[in-house]
Amino acid sequence: MQVITQEINFVTDYIHKISGVKLDESKAYLIESRLSEIIRREKCGNYRELCLKAQTGGNPYLREQIVDAITTHETLFFRDNAPFEALRKLVIPHWIAEKSKNPNSRRIRIWSAGCSTGQEPYSIAMTLWNALPNIFSWDISILGTDISDASIKQASLGRFTEHEVQRGLNADLLAKFFVQESAGWRVKDELRSLVTFRRYNLLDSLMEFGPFDAIFCRNVAIYFDEKTRSNLFYRLSVRLANGGFLFVGSAESLADLGREFTPRYYNQILYYQPNLK
């Protein structure tokens, strides 16, 4: 079904309000291709009617289905590699030096904010496992959150298809951290136990989370408008522990945000640290 000019602003405003994702009129094709199936299923006459139905709450899952359909969940294991290299070569040695002196401080908290189907938090977990000597002497918790219910369900199961594991995992990592099942691969329980997942909208208050030693928020805010994006990174900066590390996507920069973060480089790998408040 075609989205008509008169309703496009209504639809894009609604999507922006519930997810932060900013679509403009040029994205009519995206709205049509991703929402037309829901329109048909919900027997709505047009896109405006669909949004109104979701808003008035007749079907509590409708809003989630719209968000799921409209957001981009593209991800892969060890995406862009660089942040995981910085984690392995810079951040983890720093934590070992700082935290292992005192048995009460051997605690690492990491947040993958906008984790999609879980490849990012599991990549973080594998990196920690391989780089931390005696991993079970550490108290480790990696939190993966995403607005998409379907993505969080898949991430929680830790099940991936052959195609998904082929994107970013080498044979050694696959053999070490996954078990083969009839329909693909499952993350081994020991690795799974390091990660918890939760559906969460980054537009909501983040006050219940943290403090984190590192936050990965990559390829999420690129779909937001400027105000939502800068507000998100400000709120994330508050959830980072002093001296914490923030990684953003390879095409993202916080240069325009001013004073909240100091950009730092490790072998040309960019990461950010919050300025002390």
Ligand SMILES: C[S@@+](CC[C@H](N)C(=O)[O-])C[C@H]1O[C@@H](n2cnc3c(N)ncnc32)[C@H](O)[C@@H]1O
């Ligand atoms: C392109 S994926 C990025 C996944 C992973 N961080 C990576 O870089 O591979 C973007 C994810 O952000 C999620 N997302 C978009 N808006 C969100 C919001 N308001 N709150 C939480 N997650 C959101 C989407 O559901 C999607 O799974």
